[in-house]
Each structure stands twice: as C-alpha cells, then as structure tokens.
Amino acid sequence: MIVRLRNFVGDTVLSIPALRLLQSHGYRLELVGKSWARGLLETEGWPVHVRPERLGERVAQLRALRRQLRAQDPGFDRRSNTLLFPYAFSAALDARLAGLRAEGHAVEGRTWLMRRGHPRRPGRHTLVEYWELACDFLGIDEPPPPAIGLQVSEPQRERAAALLAAQGIAPGRYVMICPFANGKTEVLDRTWPAFPEFVRRLNAAGRRIVMVPGPTELEGARQLYPDVVRFEGVGLGIYAALLQMAGIVVSNDTGPGHIAAGVGARLLTPWGPADPAVWAPWGPTVKLLQYWPGWASVEEMLAEVDQALP
Incomplete structure (x- = not known):
C-alpha cells in the first residue's frame, strides 16, 4: 500500500x-x-x-x-x-x-x-x-505503544562515533542541544529565550556541547553558539545516532526533540506555548519543564544537566 x-x-x-x-x-x-x-x-x-x-x-x-x-x-x-x-x-x-x-x-x-x-x-x-x-x-482497536523505539543503523552509529572521536568527545559525556524551533504556535515563539545564556553557562562549567544545525540554521548557530561543536550537513539518520549517544539532549519544541525521544535519549525540554497533551515528545525518557506564559530558569535546566552528567 x-x-x-x-x-x-x-x-x-x-x-x-x-x-x-x-x-x-x-x-x-x-x-x-x-x-x-x-x-x-x-x-x-x-x-x-x-x-x-x-x-x-x-x-x-x-x-x-x-x-x-x-x-x-x-x-x-x-x-x-x-x-x-x-x-x-x-x-x-x-x-x-x-x-x-x-x-x-x-x-x-x-x-x-x-x-x-x-x-x-x-x-x-x-x-x-x-x-x-x-x-x-x-478495523481494529489497540492501544499505542509506550515508546517509539526508533532504531539507527550500524553505519549511522559508526559515522556518528567517528565525528565525535575527531573532536575528542566520548559517547555519553556530552550535552546535545537543539536550540532552534522553526514555526510558531498561535503566533507565539516556541524557542526558549534563555538558550544562549544556558549554553554559555554550560561552557563555563566545562561541558562538551554538540549541535547539528539545519540548512537554515547555520548562520544563527555560528553567531549564537560559536563555542559549540557543530556538525554541519549531517543527515537525519546520523543525527539520530548522535542524539542517542548523548548524555542528555536539551531541545526546544522541535523535530529533533521528537527524534531524541524516538531513539530513547534522555531528553530535557523547556516547553513553551504548545499543548504538551498534543505535541509533547513521546516516550519514558522525556522530561518537560513548562511554566507558560513563563519559561524554565537557566538554573533549573543546569541542575537537570548536572544530574544527568555528574
């Protein structure tokens, strides 16, 4: 079909x-x-x-x-x-x-x-x-599964590991960030406004940080996050492997966050205006912090990262 x-x-x-x-x-x-x-x-x-x-x-x-x-x-x-x-x-x-x-x-x-x-x-x-x-x-009635279980192929995993090794980054010991969110919800921006400050504080604490900017995000990534390891031009399969291998993924309400949840990565999301009952990433490894019309604080987000990567 x-x-x-x-x-x-x-x-x-x-x-x-x-x-x-x-x-x-x-x-x-x-x-x-x-x-x-x-x-x-x-x-x-x-x-x-x-x-x-x-x-x-x-x-x-x-x-x-x-x-x-x-x-x-x-x-x-x-x-x-x-x-x-x-x-x-x-x-x-x-x-x-x-x-x-x-x-x-x-x-x-x-x-x-x-x-x-x-x-x-x-x-x-x-x-x-x-x-x-x-x-x-x-013509059936069955409950949905509790997790998506998106898989990555061995070649995708090997390519992701090679990218990390070239930067001296160990699997499981880095923070993966997804700081952009294309589109809006009822004209309200879904991007956590404190993301640049959060990343600056992570850098100051000596955390290794990785991101995979999309084609329309390259310039913004270079300007806002100059000290982050950027893997540009990476396909979604290798991106999924990088998300899965991260110690923690910090993502806006955006597509890569759903990939992270899909592959079972530990996902932390500062959630904005969208209804999580409809749009939250799906799975048991997801944690949303929503205080709309406010946002999660940098201190709260840093504490979550410290718990994931002691």
Whole structure:
C-alpha cells in the first residue's frame, strides 16, 4: 500500500508506530514524503519515494507507483490502497487524480475524494491520532505503544562515533542541544529565550556541547553558539545516532526533540506555548519543564544537566 507521510520531521517520527502497525497486518509499505525521511527511516526498510513539488509530477509519481503495485498484486485496485497522514485537501486530490483508493481523516471537505474518511478525534496526542487512523483503516482497536523505539543503523552509529572521536568527545559525556524551533504556535515563539545564556553557562562549567544545525540554521548557530561543536550537513539518520549517544539532549519544541525521544535519549525540554497533551515528545525518557506564559530558569535546566552528567 501507499502511505503519504507528512512534511515535518516530528510528525514523521510520531507516525512510526502506526506504520509498523500497518506492516504487522501484512501490508508492504511504499512511503511518499520528503527526502530526509530516507535516512530517518533507514532501519525500517520501507522504500521512500521523494514527493515532487509540482502537481503534475506528483500525480505522475503516484500513477507510476499504482502501476507497479498493481502488476505485483492484481487485487491492488479492488481495495483501499492508500493512507493519507496529511490533513491537506491536496493530499486527497493527488491520490484521486492518480486513481488511487485512499483513506484519511475526514477534514478540509475532502471526503468525497477518498474511498473512506475517518474522524479526527479531538484532544488526542498526535502520535495517538496517527495510530487511531491506522486502527480505523484496519478495523481494529489497540492501544499505542509506550515508546517509539526508533532504531539507527550500524553505519549511522559508526559515522556518528567517528565525528565525535575527531573532536575528542566520548559517547555519553556530552550535552546535545537543539536550540532552534522553526514555526510558531498561535503566533507565539516556541524557542526558549534563555538558550544562549544556558549554553554559555554550560561552557563555563566545562561541558562538551554538540549541535547539528539545519540548512537554515547555520548562520544563527555560528553567531549564537560559536563555542559549540557543530556538525554541519549531517543527515537525519546520523543525527539520530548522535542524539542517542548523548548524555542528555536539551531541545526546544522541535523535530529533533521528537527524534531524541524516538531513539530513547534522555531528553530535557523547556516547553513553551504548545499543548504538551498534543505535541509533547513521546516516550519514558522525556522530561518537560513548562511554566507558560513563563519559561524554565537557566538554573533549573543546569541542575537537570548536572544530574544527568555528574
């Protein structure tokens, strides 16, 4: 079956349990999403087809996938064969124009484009929302797992270890920071304003600090965090390994925080305006400090780091 991923790192991480559930019920998954999903999901073995930007190219891609899967399975066109995680009208339109029998959430007035629309239930955590969509597709009712269990491959782990060794940094003995947060929640910034001061204090205490800035974060990282070890141009799979190998990860409300929780890293997040019941990273190794409309103090965050790295 074809599964359309969402365009955001955090959402893709939170959809992994739902994807595994579909696979456990006998579906061979063909994923359509962003190019970075290949590295992020490498160990799962699911093919990831990079979604084009233009409508005509998107439809052509889906039609080609449909022909391929129909050749492998004569019954492909006789049942629901596509699941849409995005809420957008365009996701359903693409599938309809490609002749696919899609299912997804009944939102954006798009149900008529799909074979079946499912309710988007209020008040759900985002991981639970994707999980319940997969359950609705399968016609089952099961609880979601307590942890995501995102895996990194051995080559990704080896590459991460080599990067650390080149800087004289031991696994488990560094603080990984994710100080940027793209996007806002109801026009409110999700970035902890004391992050630069927090990092300055960590440096003064002799902590080894590592970060992996994204393509749009390079200049900000160089200006705000000049004394931090920066691994630039690193793919998400190696990034996931670096997060997993950290003594503690300190992250804003952002995609890498979800990766950290996914791989079971010890994650500390100064949480801002977003509703944690909907958007918090998922798993038992996560600690959120939320005092909105205020923020966690630098002293409280430093105490948490000292506890993790005595």
